[in-house]
Structure formats: C-alpha cells, structure tokens
Amino acid sequence: MIVAERKPLGEIIGFIEDFRKVLVIGCGGCATVCLAGGETETKIVGSALRIAARKAGRQQQILEDCVTRQCEPEFVEPVPGRLGDENIDAVLSLACGVGVNLLAERLGDVPVFPGLNTKFLGATAEPGVWVEMCAGCGNCVLHLTGGICPVARCSKSILNGPCGGSSDGKCEISPDVDCGWELIIRRMERLGTLDRLVEIAEPRDWSSSPHGGPRRVVREDLRQLAAEAEEEKATTA
Amino acid sequence: MKSGSNLERVLAAGHFAVTAEIGPPMDCNGDVVLEKARLLRGYADAFNITDCQTAVVRMSSIASAVLVMREGLEPIAQMTCRDRNRIAMQADILGAAALGVRNCLCIAGDHQSFGAAGRLKGHPGAKNVYDVDSIQLVAILKGLRDEGRQQGGDEIEQRPPLWIGAVWTPMGDPIDFRPWRLAKKVAAGADFIQTQGIYDMELFRQQMKQVQDMGLHEKTAILAGIIVPRNLGMLRYMDAAVAGVSVPQELMARMSAARKSAGDDKAQARRNQEEEGTKIAVELIEQARETEGVRGVHVQAIEWERKVPEIVERAGLLPRPTPPAEA
Numbered sequence: 001m002i003v004a005e006r007k008p009l010g011e012i013i014g015f016i017e018d019f020r021k022v023l024v025i026g027c028g029g030c031a032t033v034c035l036a037g038g039e040t041e042t043k044i045v046g047s048a049l050r051i052a053a054r055k056a057g058r059q060q061q062i063l064e065d066c067v068t069r070q071c072e073p074e075f076v077e078p079v080p081g082r083l084g085d086e087n088i089d090a091v092l093s094l095a096c097g098v099g100v101n102l103l104a105e106r107l108g109d110v111p112v113f114p115g116l117n118t119k120f121l122g123a124t125a126e127p128g129v130w131v132e133m134c135a136g137c138g139n140c141v142l143h144l145t146g147g148i149c150p151v152a153r154c155s156k157s158i159l160n161g162p163c164g165g166s167s168d169g170k171c172e173i174s175p176d177v178d179c180g181w182e183l184i185i186r187r188m189e190r191l192g193t194l195d196r197l198v199e200i201a202e203p204r205d206w207s208s209s210p211h212g213g214p215r216r217v218v219r220e221d222l223r224q225l226a227a228e229a230e231e232e233k234a235t236t237a
Numbered sequence: 238m239k240s241g242s243n244l245e246r247v248l249a250a251g252h253f254a255v256t257a258e259i260g261p262p263m264d265c266n267g268d269v270v271l272e273k274a275r276l277l278r279g280y281a282d283a284f285n286i287t288d289c290q291t292a293v294v295r296m297s298s299i300a301s302a303v304l305v306m307r308e309g310l311e312p313i314a315q316m317t318c319r320d321r322n323r324i325a326m327q328a329d330i331l332g333a334a335a336l337g338v339r340n341c342l343c344i345a346g347d348h349q350s351f352g353a354a355g356r357l358k359g360h361p362g363a364k365n366v367y368d369v370d371s372i373q374l375v376a377i378l379k380g381l382r383d384e385g386r387q388q389g390g391d392e393i394e395q396r397p398p399l400w401i402g403a404v405w406t407p408m409g410d411p412i413d414f415r416p417w418r419l420a421k422k423v424a425a426g427a428d429f430i431q432t433q434g435i436y437d438m439e440l441f442r443q444q445m446k447q448v449q450d451m452g453l454h455e456k457t458a459i460l461a462g463i464i465v466p467r468n469l470g471m472l473r474y475m476d477a478a479v480a481g482v483s484v485p486q487e488l489m490a491r492m493s494a495a496r497k498s499a500g501d502d503k504a505q506a507r508r509n510q511e512e513e514g515t516k517i518a519v520e521l522i523e524q525a526r527e528t529e530g531v532r533g534v535h536v537q538a539i540e541w542e543r544k545v546p547e548i549v550e551r552a553g554l555l556p557r558p559t560p561p562a563e564a
Contacts, residue, residue, distance in 0.1 A: 155348050156319070156365065160372040160421055162414070163345040164406035164433055167480040173350045185414050197414075200376065200421050203323060203369045203388060 001030040001123070002096040003130040004037060004116040006045070012092065013052050015113040019090035020059065023083065024049070024115070025103070026066035027095035034130060037094030037116050039066040045094060045115060063088065070099025076106060083110050121152075138208030138215060144201065146187035153180030159201035239382065239428060240400035242339035243311040244283040246560040247533075248429070248458045253526055254533030255554050256313065256431065256460060257281040257545045259305060261296035270301045273542050274308035280546045281536070282557055283340055285431070288315040292351040293359050299333045306337055313402060314338050317346025322368035323377065323388050330378060334397030342402040342431065343374040354478065372425045375403050379426030403427035405459070407444040408437060409481030416447045423457045430457050431535040434464030434475070436484045438524045445530050454530030461525035465538040465548060466514040468507065469496050488517055515548055522552040 016022045024046045032038030046064040053060040063086070068075045070093060082088065090111050093100045097118040104112050120132035135152040141159070142149055151157045155173050162181030165172025169182045188194045206212065238245060247254050257277055262269040277284060284305060288298035302312035314333050316326060330341055345367075352359020369377065369388075377388045378401045385396045403422040407415055422430065435441045441461070448454055464482075466472045469492045476484035495513035499505035522534050534554075538544045549555055 156345055156367045156370070158345060158367065158370040160370050160418075162409070162411070162418070163371070164404065164409050165345075165348065165480045166410045168410055171348075172480055173348045179410070182411055185411050198417060198420065200372060200425055203373045203377070206368065 001033050001121070002098070003034045003119045003122045003132075004031055004096050005034075005119055006036050006041065006094070006116055007114065009045075009048055009052070012045070012113070012115055013049065016049070016090055016092055017053075017056070017058060017060070021061040021063070021086070021088045022049070022090045022092055023063045023065060023079075023086075023088045024092045024094060025070065025079065025099075026064075027070040027093075027099050028066060029069040029071065029095070031070075031095050031099075031116065034124075037096075042066050042094055045092070049092075070095035071102060073102065073106075076102055079103065080107055080110075083107065135209070137206070138212075139205065141201075141204070144196070145184045146191055146193065148180060148184045148187050150180055150184060153178070153183065155180075159204060240339045240398040241562060242283065242398075242400045243560070244313070244340055244429065245400045246562070247282045247558055250558065250560045252282075252558045252560075253554065254283075254458065254460060255281040255549055255557065256283050256285060256533065256535045257542070257549075258285045258287060258535070258537045258539070259301070259312075259542060260287050260290065260540065261298065261301040263293065263295050265296060267296070267301075267304050270296065270304040271308055274305040274310050276543050277545055278308060278310055279557060280549045280555070282533075283311040283313050285313045285315055285342060285535070288317045288344070288346070289320065290315075290347065291353040291359075292319070292347045292349045292361075292363075293353050293357055299329060299336070299338065302333065302338050303336050311340070312338055313340035313342050315342045315344060316374065317344050318367050318370055318374055319346035319349065319365050322366050326369075326374060327377065327381065327387055330381070330399070331393075331397055334399060339398060340400045340402060341378060342404065343371045343378065343427075344404050345371045354474075371403060372421050375401055375422060375425040375427050383426075400428050401426055402429045402431060404433065405430045406433040406481035407435070407441055408483060409433065412444070416444060416451060416453070419448060419453055420451060423453050427457050430459045432459065432462040433481045434462045434479075434537065435521065435525070436464075436466075436472075436475075436482065436488055438521065438528070439485075440483070441525075442528055445528055449530045454532075458532040459530060460533035460535045461521075461528065461531050462535045462537065463518055463521050463525065465518040465536065465541060465544060466492065467541055468510040468514065469493055471514075491517065511544075515544065515551070518548050519551045522548070522554070526552075 024042050026037050026042030042064050046062050049062045092113050092115045093103055094115040100114045121134040122130045122132040125131040132152050137151050154161055155171050166179040171177040171179045259273045286298045286301045289295050298314045302314045305312050349363040349365050350361045380386050382396050382399050385393050405419045472484050472492055475482045492513055495509040496506045499509050525531050525534050
C-alpha cells in the first residue's frame with residue numbers, strides 16, 4: 001500500500017485558517033489501511049480543526065467526507081459539485097499525494113491542501129510500524145535478489161551489495177534499519193541461489209524510475225475496449 | 238603497464254607497497270594540502286585523497302590530488318558514488334586523467350546521514366545519487382581505459398591510463414559473503430584493493446586464506462588497511478561504531494594500560510597512548526607483511542598525518558623504492 005502519515009495539526013491549521021468553510025476529505029484506500037486518512041481519521045481531524053477554530057475565535061465551518069478512493073476520477077467526480085452547492089472555499093485532503101493531485105486538477109478555483117505526508121510503498125511490519133518495500137522504480141529486479149528489493153531496502157540502492165557499512169544485519173544509517181543486502185543474502189542462501197550473486201549486476205537503466213521524468217502507463221487494449229464501448233453506446237442511443 | 242603510475246610500478250617490481258591518506262580541508266585553503274604533502278613526501282608510494290569522507294564537504298579530491306602532485310606526490314583520487322551520477326563521474330575522471338592523475342579508488346561512500354559520525358553537522362538532508370555502485374564504477378573506469386568506451390556506449394579517442402582501485406571490508410557483515418564481494422570487485426577490474434582498517438589480524442588471515450583459495454590475490458594487489466589508533470577512546474569507538482572493524486581485547490587492554498600508567502597526568506596519558514598506538518600500528522604493519530597474499534599496506538593516520546613518516550620508518554619500510562617510469 002501507499003503508506004502515509006498525518007501532518008502535524010499545527011501545519012494543517014496554517015493551511016486552512018483563512019478559509020471560512022473547509023471540507024476535509026478522507027480516502028477509503030491505502031490511507032484508511034495505514035490509519036492515516038480514512039473515515040475515522042477524517043472525523044478526528046475535523047473535530048480537532050473545529051476545536052482549534054473555536055479556541056482561536058475564528059468563524060470557520062469544517063465539513064467532513066470520505067470517498068472510496070481519491071485516486072480514481074469516478075469517486076472524486078461528485079466533489080466539485082458539492083463545493084459549489086455548499087459554498088465550500090477550501091479542501092483538505094487526507095489521501096496520499098495522488099489524491100491531492102487529482103483533486104487539484106478537478107476543483108477549479110478551490111484550493112486543496114495536503115493533510116498527510118505521503119511516505120512510501122510499504123507493508124505493515126507490526127501494529128503501528130510500516131516498512132518501505134518497493135521504490136516504484138519501474139523495472140523490477142526482485143527475481144535476481146530473492147524477492148527482497150535492493151533499490152528500496154538498501155540505503156544506497158546498491159545492486160552489488162552489501163557495502164562496507166553492514167553491521168550485525170543492520171545498516172550504517174541506523175541500528176533500527178535492516179541491511180537490505182543482509183536480508184537478500186540470507187534469503188538467497190535459504191533458497192539455495194546464493195551463487196547467483198556472484199554475477200555482477202550492470203549499471204541499471206533508471207529511465208523507468210522518476211529520474212526518467214513523470215511516468216505513465218498506457219494499455220492500448222484497454223483504451224480500445226473503452227473506445228468500442230463508447231461507440232456502442234452512441235449507436236444504441 | 239596499464240597506467241604507469243608509481244603505485245603500479247612499485248607493485249609490478251614486486252615491492253611491498255605503502256599508501257597513506259591525505260584528508261583535504263573543509264575550506265579552500267590549498268596550503269593545508271600542500272603542507273600535508275610536504276610532510277609525507279617520500280614516505281609512501283601513493284597517497285589517497287579522500288572524497289568528502291564521512292559525508293562532510295571538503296575540498297574536492299581531484300583538486301587536492303592536483304595540489305599534491307605539485308609537491309611531487311602521486312595521488313590516488315578517491316571517488317564516491319554517493320555524490321555523482323555516471324555522467325559526472327566519467328567527466329571528472331577524464332578531467333583528472335588529463336591533469337595527470339593515474340590512480341582512482343572507487344567507493345560507495347558513507348551515507349549522507351553520517352556527518353562525521355555526529356561530530357559535525359554535515360548535510361544529512363542532502364539527496365544522494367548512487368546511480369551506480371562501486372563495483373559498477375570499477376567496470377566503467379575499466380571500460381574507459383581498456384575499451385575506449387563510455388558506459389553509455391559512446392567511443393572515446395584518448396583512453397585514460399588509470400590504475401583502478403576498490404575497497405574491501407574483509408570483516409564486514411555478512412562476513413561469509415565478503416570474499417565473494419571481493420571477487421566481484423576483482424572481476425569488475427580492480428587492479429588494487431585497499432582494505433578497511435584491520436586490528437584483528439587473526440580473523441583477517443582467515444579471510445585472506447579464502448581469498449587465496451579463490452586465487453583473488455593473484456588477480457589484484459591487496460593492501461591491508463592500518464588505521465593508526467591514537468587513544469583508547471578511538472579504539473573503543475571504532476570497535477563499537479565502525480562497521481567491519483573489531484578491535485581485539487588484547488589491544489584494548491594495552492591502550493588502557495598505557496593510559497593508566499600516566500596516573501593523573503593527562504598530558505602524559507595522551508603521550509603514552511600515542512606511543513602505544515604507534516607501536517600497535519607498526520606491529521600491525523609487520524603482521525600484515527607476513528600475511529600471505531598481502532602486497533602492501535594502506536596507512537591511515539586520520540587527522541594525524543604527521544605521524545605517518547615515523548610509523549613507516551619504524552616498520553622498516555624506508556626508503557621507498559623508485560622504480561623507473563617506462564621509457
């Protein structure tokens with residue numbers, strides 16, 4: 001999932017204090033799963049903002065909503081209408097950065113502010129702890145490294161690790177961070193594939209990663225299907 | 238000869254090589270580099286010029302390398318993968334070669350969060366690069382030198398004559414994989430290897446045994462790293478906090494005794510520890526020399542460069558040989 005964490009309340013208040021009517025929108029996707037911006041957190045943030053406004057003596061109305069997924073146009077489609085109908089003049093999104101971006105593209109002249117810091121692609125390691133496991137670099141090498149990602153889990157994204165900074169299974173940056181290459185080596189040992197690490201991994205092509213510029217995935221087959229469905233609809237009509 | 242560097246010639250002539258380290262200053266005072274160079278001239282075959290070690294901004298390795306060349310020293314320009322992508326690194330090494338640098342040491346570099354292990358602010362908020370890793374960098378330099386080709390495939394006319402080095406942490410974790418990682422560096426094209434500082438000579442010899450069984454010592458020149466211990470605190474710190482360095486209890490006890498023997502006299506305690514540290518360094522050099530497969534030592538007297546001449550002399554490694562340059 002995309003792991004996110006709520007911004008400090010003070011920072012959020014700074015974004016919205018000058019607006020009269022603010023809609024806080026949660027997200028039912030990853031932000032819910034990582035307990036940062038789901039329905040519950042939306043209510044909590046809404047209440048906190050109301051309390052803060054009252055304490056500061058500000059006339060401010062805080063509304064709450066939570067959509068299924070803020071990263072999909074069909075779920076955010078009703079939002080602009082509501083803003084107009086209810087004279088809402090700012091939106092606080094409790095989705096990951098994708099949700100904020102999509103709302104920003106669709107909300108006309110109403111500003112949208114981020115309520116979360118989007119952290120990484122990761123998994124729940126234990127209750128209350130999330131760990132990054134994928135860097136979204138666009139060209140997966142997990143088949144070469146026993147399913148453990150050197151790009152995401154090595155602090156230096158080294159492809160021929162481990163570097164000299166590995167100590168007792170931990171990374172040189174912190175005793176709280178596992179050495180990704182120690183994990184890879186132990187995993188491949190278990191799989192009986194350790195000998196494959198003798199091969200030198202060549203410099204990789206990072207053009208598939210964010211370094212290649214903003215990325216998009218195009219599936220021509222699906223575009224074709226959608227076009228056909230449109231056409232059919234037009235004909236029947 | 239691949240590079241014709243003094244270090245390459247010393248090793249080719251079968252001498253036990255000595256390299257030492259010069260750390261550039263944190264400002265633009267070239268005199269600091271020149272001063273260190275004058276102090277060390279003639280006491281080693283080549284001198285590593287560190288590249289923003291411990292992730293602290295210092296005068297550039299290549300610029301400092303050119304400064305030490307003015308004083309007649311041969312530099313080994315260190316190059317970390319942390320700060321530059323493959324475009325910048327190739328550009329810099331071509332420039333260094335044009336300026337007369339003949340040795341380059343390829344390293345990953347300490348993570349930017351290091352900041353001299355907390356002693357300085359450093360730049361922990363910097364973005365790191367790690368476009369390529371140290372093994373890939375070795376291969377890139379080899380490609381420039383031997384195939385006249387940049388990493389991207391473009392051909393170059395004049396090839397940089399480089400003696401390519403890499404670092405090995407023989408006692409780093411996971412220790413069973415370390416000889417294999419060395420094998421990768423050698424396969425990538427490392428002409429010489431400088432190891433992380435060694436205090437546990439017995440464990441190092443075990444690792445070297447495996448290296449010899451793999452035949453790696455014949456394909457590359459391994460120089461054992463000797464970090465001169467200055468006091469008990471430094472030994473303790475390195476044992477506890479520096480990855481791949483473990484200090485045997487016996488050495489720790491010797492340094493502790495040296496400190497205690499001065500009683501309450503702090504100045505004397507410092508002198509005693511410095512003398513004991515020098516002794517330890519000299520002994521380690523001698524033990525490294527007796528270790529099969531080791532072809533030299535890399536002496537690091539961190540921020541204590543002036544001690545190197547005495548250590549090298551006491552280890553019986555003077556005068557340094559002067560193999561003639563190729564006609």
